[in-house]
Amino acid sequence: QKEVEQNSGPLSVPEGAIASLNCTYSDRGSQSFFWYRQYSGKSPELIMSIYSNGDKEDGRFTAQLNKASQYVSLLIRDSQPSDSATYLCAVNSYFGNEKLTFGTGTRLTIIP
Amino acid sequence: DGGITQSPKYLFRKEGQNVTLSCEQNLNHDAMYWYRQDPGQGLRLIYYSQIVNDFQKGDIAEGYSVSREKKESFPLTVTSAQKNPTAFYLCASSHWDNEQFFGPGTRLTVL
Numbered sequence: 001q002k003e004v005e006q007n008s009g010p011l012s013v014p015e016g017a018i019a020s021l022n023c024t025y026s027d028r029g030s031q032s033f034f035w036y037r038q039y040s041g042k043s044p045e046l047i048m049s050i051y052s053n054g055d056k057e058d059g060r061f062t063a064q065l066n067k068a069s070q071y072v073s074l075l076i077r078d079s080q081p082s083d084s085a086t087y088l089c090a091v092n093s094y095f096g097n098e099k100l101t102f103g104t105g106t107r108l109t110i111i112p
Numbered sequence: 113d114g115g116i117t118q119s120p121k122y123l124f125r126k127e128g129q130n131v132t133l134s135c136e137q138n139l140n141h142d143a144m145y146w147y148r149q150d151p152g153q154g155l156r157l158i159y160y161s162q163i164v165n166d167f168q169k170g171d172i173a174e175g176y177s178v179s180r181e182k183k184e185s186f187p188l189t190v191t192s193a194q195k196n197p198t199a200f201y202l203c204a205s206s207h208w209d210n211e212q213f214f215g216p217g218t219r220l221t222v223l
Binding site: 004032034036042043044045046049088090092098099100102103104105 | 143152153154155157160162170202206210211212213214215216217
């Protein structure tokens with residue numbers, strides 16, 4: 001059974017600080033990793049994808065992947081109240097399998 | 113505008129009824145997916161389709177059916193056999209790179 005684990009939170013971070021969200025996965029063959037943001041009552045929105053070890057930066061967001069430790073994280077710099085949402089980690093095993101396995105999400109609250 | 117549309121936004125079903133949720137995309141994506149989300153839980157895959165006229169069961173397919181007659185469309189039918197259908201239903205599509213993009217969702221309630 002492929003699993004993706006996230007700390008459900010809630011995680012509270014002061015405005016302007018760095019929010020750090022973590023995700024571990026059990027399938028060592030996983031190749032593609034995604035972070036989605038989901039506001040309450042809305043559908044998930046893709047914010048980052050990462051495929052190789054290391055860091056990937058996009059604006060205030062940085063995704064970090066460590067395949068040896070089976071760990072992927074999302075850092076949000078200069079956190080804003082609009083970043084308050086649930087963040088979903090999703091993992092895919094590339095070889096012919098296009099299914100994503102989602103974690104249950106971490107609820108993030110940015111405190112003004 | 114390119115994107116994924118789902119209709120209706122809200123749907124109410126009586127006991128014993130079949131209902132069909134619509135999903136359409138104009139992104140020219142080959143793969144389409146249906147997920148179910150319950151409060152406080154992650155997304156669970158119901159069905160997915162990688163090409164027209166072909167689809168596979170996901171993790172919770174019982175009580176659901178799909179069709180894929182056109183590349184753009186992937187409707188989901190919630191049958192009376194699904195005993196607990198109240199949930200938020202999400203349709204997604206993707207290219208070969210597996211980045212899945214979601215529609216706005218349909219919230220189904222059983223009366």
